[in-house]
Amino acid sequence: MHYTMHQVFLFLTLVSMTSAFGDSTIGPSYVTSPNPLCSSPTTSSSLTYLVDTTGSMGNYLSQLKLVNSWILDRVTARFPCGARQYTMVEYNDPDVGPVRYTQSKQDFGNYFNTLSASGGGDCPELTMKGLEMALINSPPKSYILVFTDASAADYGNTTLVNNVRSLITTTKSQVTFLVTGYCNTTNSPDFAIYRDIAALSFGHVYLFSISDINKVFNYLDYTLSMPSNSSTQLFSGEFTALAHNESFSIIKNFSSIMITTSGLVYSVQVSGPNLISMDKLVLEVWGFVLLIKRPTRGNWALNVTAGGIHSVRVEGLTAFNTTSSCSKCHVNATCEDYYGSLQCLCKSGFIGDGIDCTDIDECAYSWTNNCSVGICSNNIGSYTCKCPSGFYSPTPYSCVDINECLNSLSRCHPLATCVNTNGNYSCSCPYGYFGDGFNCEVNDCSRGVCAAGKECVKTSGSYLCLDPCSSYIALNESWRSSLNYVPSSYAIYSDYKCDNYLNGWYRFIGSGGVRMPETCISSFYCGTHAPMWLNGVHPTTSDGIVNRTACATWSGSCCLWSSNIQIKACPGGYHVYKISGTPACTLAYCTDPNTNNATCEADEEWRLGSQGYGCYCKSQYTVSSLADMRPELTCGTNEMKASFHKCQAKALNFDLNSFKSNACFQFQDDRFTNTFSILSRLEAGNCGLQSYQNSTHVTYVSKLFITSEASGIITRNESLTVSMSCSYPLDMQITLSQVLKAIVKSVVVSVGGTGQFTVSMALFTDSSYKYPYTGSQVSLSVKDTLYIGAYIQGGDNSTYVVLMKNCYATPSSDPNDPVKHYIIKDSCPNKQDSTISVPQNGVSREGRLQVQMFKFVGDAYDSVYLHCALGLCNTVTGSCVPTCSGGRSAGVDVETRDVTLGPIVRTAVSSHVPISASASSIIYIPALLLMVFFMFL
Numbered sequence: 060m061h062y063t064m065h066q067v068f069l070f071l072t073l074v075s076m077t078s079a080f081g082d083s084t085i086g087p088s089y090v091t092s093p094n095p096l097c098s099s100p101t102t103s104s105s106l107t108y109l110v111d112t113t114g115s116m117g118n119y120l121s122q123l124k125l126v127n128s129w130i131l132d133r134v135t136a137r138f139p140c141g142a143r144q145y146t147m148v149e150y151n152d153p154d155v156g157p158v159r160y161t162q163s164k165q166d167f168g169n170y171f172n173t174l175s176a177s178g179g180g181d182c183p184e185l186t187m188k189g190l191e192m193a194l195i196n197s198p199p200k201s202y203i204l205v206f207t208d209a210s211a212a213d214y215g216n217t218t219l220v221n222n223v224r225s226l227i228t229t230t231k232s233q234v235t236f237l238v239t240g241y242c243n244t245t246n247s248p249d250f251a252i253y254r255d256i257a258a259l260s261f262g263h264v265y266l267f268s269i270s271d272i273n274k275v276f277n278y279l280d281y282t283l284s285m286p287s288n289s290s291t292q293l294f295s296g297e298f299t300a301l302a303h304n305e306s307f308s309i310i311k312n313f314s315s316i317m318i319t320t321s322g323l324v325y326s327v328q329v330s331g332p333n334l335i336s337m338d339k340l341v342l343e344v345w346g347f348v349l350l351i352k353r354p355t356r357g358n359w360a361l362n363v364t365a366g367g368i369h370s371v372r373v374e375g376l377t378a379f380n381t382t383s384s385c386s387k388c389h390v391n392a393t394c395e396d397y398y399g400s401l402q403c404l405c406k407s408g409f410i411g412d413g414i415d416c417t418d419i420d421e422c423a424y425s426w427t428n429n430c431s432v433g434i435c436s437n438n439i440g441s442y443t444c445k446c447p448s449g450f451y452s453p454t455p456y457s458c459v460d461i462n463e464c465l466n467s468l469s470r471c472h473p474l475a476t477c478v479n480t481n482g483n484y485s486c487s488c489p490y491g492y493f494g495d496g497f498n499c500e501v502n503d504c505s506r507g508v509c510a511a512g513k514e515c516v517k518t519s520g521s522y523l524c525l526d527p528c529s530s531y532i533a534l535n536e537s538w539r540s541s542l543n544y545v546p547s548s549y550a551i552y553s554d555y556k557c558d559n560y561l562n563g564w565y566r567f568i569g570s571g572g573v574r575m576p577e578t579c580i581s582s583f584y585c586g587t588h589a590p591m592w593l594n595g596v597h598p599t600t601s602d603g604i605v606n607r608t609a610c611a612t613w614s615g616s617c618c619l620w621s622s623n624i625q626i627k628a629c630p631g632g633y634h635v636y637k638i639s640g641t642p643a644c645t646l647a648y649c650t651d652p653n654t655n656n657a658t659c660e661a662d663e664e665w666r667l668g669s670q671g672y673g674c675y676c677k678s679q680y681t682v683s684s685l686a687d688m689r690p691e692l693t694c695g696t697n698e699m700k701a702s703f704h705k706c707q708a709k710a711l712n713f714d715l716n717s718f719k720s721n722a723c724f725q726f727q728d729d730r731f732t733n734t735f736s737i738l739s740r741l742e743a744g745n746c747g748l749q750s751y752q753n754s755t756h757v758t759y760v761s762k763l764f765i766t767s768e769a770s771g772i773i774t775r776n777e778s779l780t781v782s783m784s785c786s787y788p789l790d791m792q793i794t795l796s797q798v799l800k801a802i803v804k805s806v807v808v809s810v811g812g813t814g815q816f817t818v819s820m821a822l823f824t825d826s827s828y829k830y831p832y833t834g835s836q837v838s839l840s841v842k843d844t845l846y847i848g849a850y851i852q853g854g855d856n857s858t859y860v861v862l863m864k865n866c867y868a869t870p871s872s873d874p875n876d877p878v879k880h881y882i883i884k885d886s887c888p889n890k891q892d893s894t895i896s897v898p899q900n901g902v903s904r905e906g907r908l909q910v911q912m913f914k915f916v917g918d919a920y921d922s923v924y925l926h927c928a929l930g931l932c933n934t935v936t937g938s939c940v941p942t943c944s945g946g947r948s949a950g951v952d953v954e955t956r957d958v959t960l961g962p963i964v965r966t967a968v969s970s971h972v973p974i975s976a977s978a979s980s981i982i983y984i985p986a987l988l989l990m991v992f993f994m995f996l
């Protein structure tokens with residue numbers, strides 16, 4: 060039994076009721092013994108509760124009801140023949156009362172159970188007014204307990220306070236305040252009044268938290284049952300000093316002295332003539348109870364250290380109900396000798412007056428045993444605890460947590476951190492490791508084992524690289540739409556959605572929209588209170604998984620809350636979002652309804668396919684194997700280009716996205732058309748590009764091998780050979796770049812086609828050959844010089860040059876007009892016209908000639924057409940520069956093509972001349988074409 064304190068209370072026999080009340084004019088008259096078996100009841104101090112019942116006291120009162128029945132049981136068990144009056148005074152605001160009194164502890168308990176807290180609302184309460192009423196209605200030498208959570212509002216009513224003081228002096232009642240709160244500070248006068256009253260009445264002020272209420276009542280257990288006149292006041296003091304020495308004298312034989320303190324006291328050292336031992340009954344931050352048995356007469360000293368304002372009281376207790384013989388003591392009691400007077404005291408674990416001792420059921424209340432989480436089992440004189448797993452019993456009376464983390468009691472992995480908890484423990488793997496703490500393995504995911512755009516998911520013994528584009532949860536709730544307004548006026552709380560349960564990768568689908576809005580959305584939209592929008596932009600497919608912030612709009616702020624999310628743009632034009640709940644409720648993720656149709660790529664359509672609803676190739680692009688891939692070939696002037704539909708690659712799980720341009724091939728990713736193109740420059744010999752030439756055409760052939768790595772969940776290591784070939788005629792056609800398309804039908808995709816180099820002829824303003832006449836007309840007089848240039852676009856820079864073979868003027872557009880004026884014949888200038896000069900021919904991609912207008916126009920004709928036969932000459936196979944010296948022409952043999960430029964209309968002064976040129980196809984000299992051409996200069 061662990062209530063050693065019960066042995067030390069000594070009570071005086073038979074204080075007559077009349078002596079308690081006979082000389083008193085206040086208070087009710089005292090009645091009869093509560094116990095018919097007791098011939099002569101013992102009177103102990105009357106007990107008065109002054110209870111604050113204002114609204115804030117609800118919790119305090121319910122705790123109080125619990126411990127009150129316990130203390131009353133104990134007090135009556137110890138005094139089977141005791142008698143006392145119980146008084147209950149309530150005070151509220153502004154009323155005080157009612158007052159009720161009884162000698163029955165059952166009735167008193169019932170009073171308690173009917174108490175309820177209400178009213179009030181402001182903090183300080185009418186404690187002085189209530190105390191006045193309690194003092195008036197209690198017998199003298201009552202023990203008055205004040206239960207409140209507030210300071211005194213009426214501390215300043217001098218009349219009232221003086222009345223309270225004089226009542227205390229008259230009745231010698233003791234007032235102890237059990238306070239759980241205050242309004243201002245503990246030094247302000249509305250609280251300090253409590254200490255004044257307590258000091259005057261030899262009471263205390265205990266300021267404690269409600270959860271300590273059982274400890275406070277433990278303290279009361281020592282003091283409440285004090286019979287009248289059994290206690291002598293030896294010392295009382297109020298202190299602010301943090302360390303001080305005090306002294307007092309003992310001039311009588313006391314069975315014991317009791318030292319009580321209130322406030323934060325750190326230590327009390329007691330010294331006296333015979334200090335044998337001191338029982339430390341209560342040691343709490345709000346107060347101490349210390350007991351010294353059989354103190355010798357003489358001078359005693361106290362050495363106190365404290366942490367603030369505190370009070371110290373010392374009282375001497377007189378043994379009472381002494382017995383004539385120890386033989387009368389109960390078998391489970393001890394016989395104590397106090398300076399010759401014998402007293403029976405129940406042993407530990409028993410309660411009673413020493414003549415009769417009964418077992419204490421320590422298990423009846425949680426605070427009367429130490430079993431804590433264990434199961435308490437009472438026995439005669441004691442109890443035992445049955446402790447659950449994770450606890451052990453250092454003694455049979457308590458359960459103590461086992462610290463499994465010490466001494467290798469835990470099953471944690473050697474690398475794991477062990478954290479002890481009450482009754483258990485937890486293990487956690489260190490950073491970079493994966494497991495439940497009992498097993499830890501290296502976390503592959505922390506080492507970046509997955510490719511960009513994949514999410515690493517660690518599993519026991521392995522890991523997965525998941526593509527969130529194929530493992531997501533679809534959310535098709537249309538209420539997410541940023542157009543969905545739920546006005547606060549008529550909605551109830553449950554009408555609003557909260558996404559706090561979302562955790563994983565999600566894709567929004569359906570009519571509400573498929574993407575989050577990228578602008579702030581007002582509160583009450585998207586079916587929630589605070590809509591969450593994307594504070595940033597959506598990534599593109601090449602960005603992989605990106606981190607973004609989602610903001611929630613509330614209380615006028617576009618980003619009152621925010622959370623981190625991850626987004627990935629998927630092939631097929633949709634986005635997936637990694638969401639981990641919301642920072643609060645009620646918040647939900649929004650969708651932009653305008654994004655509803657914009658999900659599929661240009662070559663796709665939204666339909667039901669093998670993976671459910673989604674974006675699939677339009678019907679004309681549907682493929683079932685690589686052999687069905689149908690690239691489009693473009694034979695450009697500078698490169699060959701094979702274009703694949705990305706929807707086909709996606710359908711076949713063939714990853715084209717990993718290709719990056721290199722020195723040999725350029726890769727073009729066109730999000731607009733959703734095509735992926737491979738470009739091969741027309742440079743013979745470069746990067747394995749091959750060219751073949753016959754008498755009329757040059758053909759280029761390029762080959763590329765593409766290997767697709769494992770993609771998505773399906774692993775497919777397939778390779779695709781792309782072989783492109785384009786043929787270009789060597790003769791000249793003056794035309795814009797023109798392309799022919801070819802379609803190839805095998806896995807070894809070889810594409811063949813024909814293309815044309817472009818040759819342009821233009822009329823320039825001066826001998827720099829840089830500034831062509833633009834527009835449709837040109838004004839020339841007969842004295843003007845014509846500057847004529849011929850240019851090749853495309854083809855192989857290093858191989859071919861332009862050769863002007865025959866150029867002549869005719870008055871009509873017919874190249875076969877019998878009237879011809881030769882400017883160049885067999886690659887050489889006409890020597891009969893001295894105004895002709897050929898600055899450049901057969902040396903570069905540009906041919907130049909000039910001639911004065913009048914020399915070949917003559918009076919007869921107004922219109923002039925120029926015709927040229929131009930060819931491409933291969934400089935690798937021989938010289939292309941014509942030899943024109945000595946009147947002989949040594950032409951270079953190339954296939955040529957006729958080009959016509961004209962008419963050029965002669966005008967006397969400055970009339971406008973329309974310019975056009977025609978070959979078998981078209982010739983015109985628009986600014987655009989010439990600008991392109993300048994890039995080649």
Ligand SMILES: *[C@@H]1O[C@H](CO)[C@@H](O)[C@H](O)[C@H]1NC(C)=O
Nearest residue numbers: 188191216217218219220222
């Ligand atoms: C002061 O207290 C007395 C006694 O209770 C009371 O009669 C009086 O009305 C109080 N004065 C004020 C101002 O509240």
Ligand SMILES: *[C@@H]1O[C@H](CO)[C@@H](O)[C@H](O)[C@H]1NC(C)=O
Nearest residue numbers: 183242243244246247248249
């Ligand atoms: C609060 O404390 C101050 C200073 O001690 C005091 O002047 C004031 O009256 C107190 N207020 C109340 C409401 O008691």
Ligand SMILES: *[C@@H]1O[C@H](CO)[C@@H](O)[C@H](O)[C@H]1NC(C)=O
Nearest residue numbers: 302303304326328362363364
């Ligand atoms: C009181 O106790 C403190 C420490 O507990 C000690 O330092 C001090 O000397 C003591 N004072 C006296 C007068 O004994």
Ligand SMILES: *[C@@H]1O[C@H](CO)[C@@H](O)[C@H](O)[C@H]1NC(C)=O
Nearest residue numbers: 101140141380381382383412
């Ligand atoms: C006090 O002790 C006497 C014996 O000396 C006993 O008869 C009596 O019952 C006791 N009174 C109480 C109240 O316990």
Ligand SMILES: *[C@@H]1O[C@H](CO)[C@@H](O)[C@H](O)[C@H]1NC(C)=O
Nearest residue numbers: 390391416417418439440441
């Ligand atoms: C006295 O205490 C013992 C246990 O310590 C118990 O077994 C016995 O029954 C008790 N006697 C009486 C009369 O209560």
Ligand SMILES: *[C@@H]1O[C@H](CO)[C@@H](O)[C@H](O)[C@H]1NC(C)=O
Nearest residue numbers: 603604605606607623624625
């Ligand atoms: C995204 O955030 C996570 C942590 O929240 C971080 O580990 C990761 O490196 C971030 N990714 C990028 C691309 O910034």
